[in-house]
Each structure stands twice: as structure tokens, then as C-alpha cells.
Amino acid sequence: MPVMNIIQAVNDALRLQMRAEPKTVVLGEDVGKFGGVFRATSGLHEEFGAERVIDTPLAEAGIIGTAIGMALYGLRPVPEIQFSDFIYPAFDQIVNELAKFRYRSGGQYPCPVVIRTPVGGGIRGGHYHSQSPETLFIHTPGLKVVAPSNPYDTKGLLLSCLRQNDPVLFMEPKRIYRASKNEVPEGDYTLEIGKLNVVRPGTQVTLIAWSGMVSIAEEAAIKADAAGISVEVLDLRSLMPFDIVGILASVTKTGRVVIVHEAPRTCGFGAELIASIQERAMEHLEAPISRVCGFDTPFPYTLEHEYMPNADRVLGAIRQTLEW
Amino acid sequence: MVAPLGATPGVAPGAAADARGPSNGHGAAGYFADDDETRARGLYRLLDEHGAPVGDLSWLDRALARRLYDGMLTIRVTDARMMALQRQGRIGFYGEAMGQEAAVVGSAAASLPDDWIIPALREAGVGLFRGMPLDSYLAQIFGNARDPSKGRQMPCHPCDRATNYVVMSSCVSTQIPHAVGVAMGMRLAGDAGRCAFGYMGDGGTSAGDFHVALNFAGVMRAPVVLICQNNQWAISTPGKLQTAADTIALKALGYGVPPMRADGNDVLAVYDACRRAAERARAGGGPTFIELLTYRVSAHSSSDDPSRYRDEAVTEVWRTQRDPLVRMQRLLEARGWLGAGESEQLAATIEARVREVIAAQEQVGPPPRSSLFDDVFEQPTWLLLEQRAALG
Numbered sequence: 216m217p218v219m220n221i222i223q224a225v226n227d228a229l230r231l232q233m234r235a236e237p238k239t240v241v242l243g244e245d246v247g248k249f250g251g252v253f254r255a256t257s258g259l260h261e262e263f264g265a266e267r268v269i270d271t272p273l274a275e276a277g278i279i280g281t282a283i284g285m286a287l288y289g290l291r292p293v294p295e296i297q298f299s300d301f302i303y304p305a306f307d308q309i310v311n312e313l314a315k316f317r318y319r320s321g322g323q324y325p326c327p328v329v330i331r332t333p334v335g336g337g338i339r340g341g342h343y344h345s346q347s348p349e350t351l352f353i354h355t356p357g358l359k360v361v362a363p364s365n366p367y368d369t370k371g372l373l374l375s376c377l378r379q380n381d382p383v384l385f386m387e388p389k390r391i392y393r394a395s396k397n398e399v400p401e402g403d404y405t406l407e408i409g410k411l412n413v414v415r416p417g418t419q420v421t422l423i424a425w426s427g428m429v430s431i432a433e434e435a436a437i438k439a440d441a442a443g444i445s446v447e448v449l450d451l452r453s454l455m456p457f458d459i460v461g462i463l464a465s466v467t468k469t470g471r472v473v474i475v476h477e478a479p480r481t482c483g484f485g486a487e488l489i490a491s492i493q494e495r496a497m498e499h500l501e502a503p504i505s506r507v508c509g510f511d512t513p514f515p516y517t518l519e520h521e522y523m524p525n526a527d528r529v530l531g532a533i534r535q536t537l538e539w
Numbered sequence: 540m541v542a543p544l545g546a547t548p549g550v551a552p553g554a555a556a557d558a559r560g561p562s563n564g565h566g567a568a569g570y571f572a573d574d575d576e577t578r579a580r581g582l583y584r585l586l587d588e589h590g591a592p593v594g595d596l597s598w599l600d601r602a603l604a605r606r607l608y609d610g611m612l613t614i615r616v617t618d619a620r621m622m623a624l625q626r627q628g629r630i631g632f633y634g635e636a637m638g639q640e641a642a643v644v645g646s647a648a649a650s651l652p653d654d655w656i657i658p659a660l661r662e663a664g665v666g667l668f669r670g671m672p673l674d675s676y677l678a679q680i681f682g683n684a685r686d687p688s689k690g691r692q693m694p695c696h697p698c699d700r701a702t703n704y705v706v707m708s709s710c711v712s713t714q715i716p717h718a719v720g721v722a723m724g725m726r727l728a729g730d731a732g733r734c735a736f737g738y739m740g741d742g743g744t745s746a747g748d749f750h751v752a753l754n755f756a757g758v759m760r761a762p763v764v765l766i767c768q769n770n771q772w773a774i775s776t777p778g779k780l781q782t783a784a785d786t787i788a789l790k791a792l793g794y795g796v797p798p799m800r801a802d803g804n805d806v807l808a809v810y811d812a813c814r815r816a817a818e819r820a821r822a823g824g825g826p827t828f829i830e831l832l833t834y835r836v837s838a839h840s841s842s843d844d845p846s847r848y849r850d851e852a853v854t855e856v857w858r859t860q861r862d863p864l865v866r867m868q869r870l871l872e873a874r875g876w877l878g879a880g881e882s883e884q885l886a887a888t889i890e891a892r893v894r895e896v897i898a899a900q901e902q903v904g905p906p907p908r909s910s911l912f913d914d915v916f917e918q919p920t921w922l923l924l925e926q927r928a929a930l931g
């Protein structure tokens with residue numbers, strides 16, 4: 216089985232789907248000839264032509280707005296937003312249009328657009344190349360939000376997204392675009408949207424993460440293991456919908472939960488997870504659920520590694536949870 | 540035509556709006572031979588204010604002329620009935636198109652069944668003209684169980700998949716990039732001989748999505764006809780406060796989209812301009828932007844009182860002297876295509892039909908509670924199922 220990185224997995228999924236489904240169209244800034252600033256669409260322009268791999272003007276509202284029009288007409292557009300920090304010019308199109316078309320038309324006009332966008336910090340990108348905006352979109356009824364953490368999941372989840380009929384925000388962890396590598400089947404396979412993955416089984420603490428934070432969580436779990444603490448690491452994979460059954464299966468076993476996310480703490484998705492867990496598993500909880508998050512500051516440049524959760528901070532939270 | 544340099548925007552809005560009236564007309568002869576800028580500053584017209592031809596009408600036969608007139612009358616009568624219903628408290632809201640029927644029907648008549656309509660807020664009549672059932676139009680206004688969109692939007696947001704009429708949102712101008720995208724989709728799918736009609740108001744041309752959409756339309760050479768109903772008002776804001784450009788059509792020039800500008804109260808000019816644009820788009824010739832100069836004779840909506848912000852004497856001039864129906868009626872009568880009393884008879888027939896549908900739709904109950912959770916996604920998530928169960 217070939218070993219791929221996340222960029223290659225995205226590229227492979229897009230190529231497979233474009234070969235299988237002629238209605239699939241890629242569009243965005245620099246995605247054509249150049250193959251995207253992260254090279255995720257590299258080679259697609261050569262294989263499928265400028266009609267299906269469209270270099271657009273620099274206007275996110277136009278990229279998403281025209282993708283919506285194409286989807287209404289029956290195509291399968293896959294727009295790329297170059298950095299998720301630049302998604303806000305299209306926020307209205309995503310929130311008020313894309314996510315509401317099926318609902319407001321009573322099901323007459325589905326709008327299956329899959330928006331790919333790199334998220335997260337750790338690349339020395341400052342405020343505007345580092346954000347993790349998932350909460351804004353999870354909070355938007357009508358939108359699915361998928362956040363893979365590794366190449367295998369990326370390919371399987373992206374293929375699933377491209378073959379279902381709802382709009383999706385597909386968040387790609389840019390810090391580990393190339394660093395994250397694993398074995399990826401060459402051909403076709405899909406992973407179910409809404410199902411988590413237990414990346415490391417354990418018994419004492421449930422550690423929940425997604426996207427670029429899964430590798431941090433694993434690192435913390437390994438350190439905890441060395442200290443004699445057994446941690447179960449869950450990779451949510453999909454945030455809307457999220458896998459409550461999988462979460463509860465772990466939480467009812469461990470009774471202790473730490474949630475890790477890169478996005479700011481207040482109103483971050485961790486808050487929703489805590490609410491959902493305590494509603495359903497109060498009697499199993501041995502300690503308050505704790506969070507290791509980005510701070511409620513804009514994403515910084517020089518001090519980005521202070522801002523981002525790291526294994527030591529996560530380990531600290533694990534210890535505190537156990538000591539409670 | 541050209542505003543004097545240094546003119547203060549917004550002063551005497553009524554007067555400013557009137558100065559843009561169609562008195563500065565431009566006959567058909569030569570209009571389409573002019574260069575883009577001259578067309579964007581001019582005003583294409585085929586009927587003068589008295590309904591006398593000022594251009595070539597050799598293409599017009601009785602059937603088409605009556606389709607246009609009858610279509611305008613249908614909107615006039617339906618809107619009047621619905622406004623009355625709103626005042627009686629039987630529907631929550633209504634937005635009419637009074638005075639703009641020529642722009643609505645003339646453009647609709649230029650579309651073909653395979654074309655797509657991406658409307659703004661005054662184009663329900665385009666849908667009705669193209670065969671959207673009156674029943675579902677009214678069901679949407681009542682928000683009842685027969686509303687195809689299941690009571691999910693406020694009145695005047697109709698949706699009809701069968702006639703390629705896309706459901707609008709209340710958000711001004713978000714639909715313009717959709718129209719360009721639909722057109723790009725047509726070309727990508729290899730569906731030649733079709734085009735998309737994308738509508739907007741004059742206020743809508745100030746929004747970012749307008750500029751984004753025109754830019755995409757130009758770059759992509761999309762088969763789209765972008766139509767601005769310039770009714771000279773955006774709620775209380777007059778055209779002079781929307782733009783310092785001399786005309787709205789001029790804006791298209793900067794995006795490389797060929798402009799046209801027509802008398803929006805002349806249904807024949809509207810039809811002919813839109814037909815030319817649509818034919819060019821369908822033949823692969825790319826986009827066109829059309830400004831239709833008209834006037835919002837009515838209030839913005841049933842929630843608005845224009846006497847608080849504009850000179851209604853100007854409105855009165857448009858209502859009594861520039862009525863698009865009267866203008867067309869004169870032509871029809873001159874040609875013997877509309878008999879004495881025929882218009883009144885037709886209006887009565889339309890009204891009876893509207894009343895009948897109202898009576899039927901008013902009896903229909905609301906959509907079932909559980910439908911609240913349908914169509915968020917193709918299949919409800921566990922979260923929606925849980926919430927639906929909790930609602931009971």
C-alpha cells in the first residue's frame with residue numbers, strides 16, 4: 216500500500232472522483248495551472264482541463280457564490296478557499312445561501328458543494344494564515360463539518376463528502392499537510408461521515424481531539440502512558456454531525472474527559488461536547504471535563520507555540536483530571 | 540442625462556429620481572449599433588409614453604403583444620388582491636411590483652423554458668408568467684401545508700423547480716453570483732442553447748456580491764443575462780445615494796460585460812433588449828447586463844410608508860402618465876388587438892381566479908410540526924432526530 220501525505224491524499228481523492236463523476240468541478244484561486252498554493256490540486260488541470268479545474272478571480276464570495284449556482288444546476292463543485300482565514304468574504308454565501316438552500320426550497324434545490332480549506336496554525340502564519348473557524352460553521356444549520364487528521368482519513372472522508380448530497384466544510388490540517396503520513400489504499404474507499412476513530416485505546420481518561428490536534432493528543436497519551444496513565448484518544452473526524460455514541464462509549468468507561476482544540480476556548484466546539492456529554496453521562500463522570508484550547512486572543516505570530524495546545528499542556532490537564 | 544459635476548447626492552431625492560425619467564429616450568434606430576458606453580448612457584425604447592411606436596415593431600404579432608399585456612395585467616390584478624389581503628390581516632406581508640410589470644413580463648417573455656430564473660424580490664411575476672402554478676405561489680404566501688417550501692420563508696419567496704425558478708433568500712444581491720454559477724454550470728454540462736436570467740434591484744448594485752458576480756460573469760463569459768430593475772428606490776434610499784455613476788449600466792463596462800439600458804416601462808423595449816441578450820448568451824456570446832429604468836410606484840412593501848421620505852407628487856406622475864399597462868394598451872387598441880371593455884373583462888376573470896385560489900389556500904392548515912426538521916440535510920442527523928422527538 217502506498218504511503219501518502221495529506222496533500223497527496225486530497226489530490227488522489229479529487230482525481231478519483233473527477234474520473235468517476237464528470238460533474239465534479241474544482242474551482243478556486245490558483246488551483247488550476249499552478250495546482251494550488253499547497254499543491255493539493257496539482258495535475259488536475261492537466262488531466263481534466265481548464266473547464267473542470269477553474270482558476271477564478273480573487274473573490275471568495277464569487278468562488279462560493281458561483282459554486283452554489285453550479286450545484287443548483289446539478290454539478291458537483293469542490294471549491295478551495297486558499298486559507299480558512301479568508302473564508303469570511305464568503306461567510307454570507309455559506310451561512311445564508313449554501314447551508315439554507317435545501318431547507319428553504321423544501322428539498323427542491325439541494326446544494327451539494329464541498330468546500331475544502333486548510334485550517335490551523337503552527338506554520339508561522341500569524342493572524343491570517345492560522346485560524347480554526349469550525350465553530351462558526353458547526354453553528355450553521357444545514358452544513359456538515361468534517362475535519363480529518365491524517366492521509367488515510369482524508370481520502371476516505373473526502374470521497375464520502377463528494378458522494379453525498381449536502382454541503383460540507385472540509386477542513387484540512389495545514390501544519391501537518393506533508394508531515395502526516397500513513398498508508399493509503401490506492402483505489403476507492405470511503406469512511407462514514409459522523410463516526411469517530413479510536414486512535415489509541417485506554418482506560419483512565421478520554422482525550423478528544425480532531426484535525427491538527429490529534430497528533431498532539433497522541434503525543435500526550437504516549438507521555439501519560441510512560442507515567443503509568445492509560446489514555447484513550449478519540450479522533451472525532453467529523454464535527455457536524457459528531458459521534459455521540461462513540462464518545463459516550465469511551466466516557467462511560469473512563470469517567471474522565473479532556474478535550475483539545477486549537478480554536479479559542481470560549482464557545483469553542485469543546486463547550487458543546489461538554490454540554491452533550493454531561494447531559495447523557497453525568498452519573499459516569501468522576502471529574503469535571505476539562506479543555507486545552509487556543510486562547511481567546513487573535514492567533515499570534517511570534518508566540519504561536521504558546522498559543523497552540525501542546526503535549527505538555529494536555530498532559531497537565533490529564534493529571535489534573537485524575538487528581539480531582 | 541449626465542449629472543452635473545459637484546451635484547450633491549441625496550438632495551431633493553424625489554426630484555433627482557425624476558430627472559432620471561425616461562423622457563430622455565433613445566429610439567430603436569441605431570441603439571444596438573452604438574458603442575458600449577453610448578448604450579450604457581442611452582435608453583432603448585420602442586414605444587413612447589403614449590404608446591406610439593418609435594422603433595421597428597415588424598416582429599410584433601398579436602399573440603405576443605397580448606401575451607405581454609395579459610401577463611402584465613395578471614401581475615397588476617394579483618398584486619392588488621394580495622395587498623388587500625395583507626391589509627385585512629389575512630397574510631403577514633406582501634411586496635408588490637406595481638409600475639414595474641413591463642420589466643417583469645418583458646424579461647420573462649424573453650426567456651425559454653430551459654432557461655433558469657434567479658430572481659430578486661420583485662420577480663415573482665416572472666415565475667407566474669413561466670408557469671409557476673398560482674396555487675403554489677399563494678400557498679407559499681400563506682406558508683401552509685401545500686407550500687412547496689413547507690412554510691419556511693416569509694411571503695413572496697416562491698420556489699418552483701419545475702420551471703427552473705430558483706428560490707430566493709431575503710439577502711439582497713447574494714443571488715447574482717448564483718445566476719453566474721448556474722450559467723457556468725450550463726456551459727460545463729454542455730447544455731448549449733440555454734441561459735440564466737439573474738435579477739437585482741438598484742440598491743442591490745451597491746452590494747459586494749454584485750461586483751463579484753459581474754466580474755465572474757465577464758471573466759467566465761458565462762451565458763447569463765443580468766437584469767437590474769432600477770426602480771430608483773431601495774426602501775427610502777434614492778438612486779443618487781446608491782451610486783455616483785451616471786447610470787447603473789455603466790458599471791458593467793468596467794467588468795467587460797456588454798451593457799444595455801432600456802425604458803423599463805416599455806414592455807416591448809424590455810422584451811427586445813432581453814431577447815437580444817438571451818440569444819447572444821445562448822449562442823455562446825457571453826453575458827449582458829441590462830438596466831431597466833422604471834419606478835417603484837408602490838411602497839417598498841406592505842410594511843412601508845413612502846410618504847415619509849419621498850415626494851409622492853413624483854410618484855403620481857409615474858403612476859398616471861407612465862403606466863406600462865396603459866402604454867401597451869394604447870398600442871393594442873390602435874392595432875385592434877384589444878377590444879373595447881376586453882381589458883376590464885380580463886381583469887375580472889383574473890381576479891375571480893385569484894379569489895378562488897385564495898379561498899382554497901386559506902383553508903389549508905400549517906405544515907406538520909415534524910416537517911420543521913426535514914430538509915436541513917438529505918437525511919436528518921441524530922441531533923435533529925433527537926430534537927424532533929423532544930418536540931413531540
Ligand SMILES: Cc1ncc(C[n+]2csc(CCOP(=O)(O)OP(=O)(O)O)c2C)c(N)n1
Pocket residue numbers: 660661709710711712739740741742743744770771772773774835839
Ligand atoms: C443584505 C441586505 N441588506 C439589507 C436588506 C433589507 N432590505 C430589503 S429590500 C432592501 C432594498 C432593496 O432595494 P433594491 O435593491 O433597489 O430593490 P427594490 O426593493 O427596489 O426592488 C433592503 C435594504 C436585505 N434584505 N439584505
Ligand SMILES: [Mg+2]
Pocket residue numbers: 740741742768769770771772773774835
Ligand atoms: Mg430599487
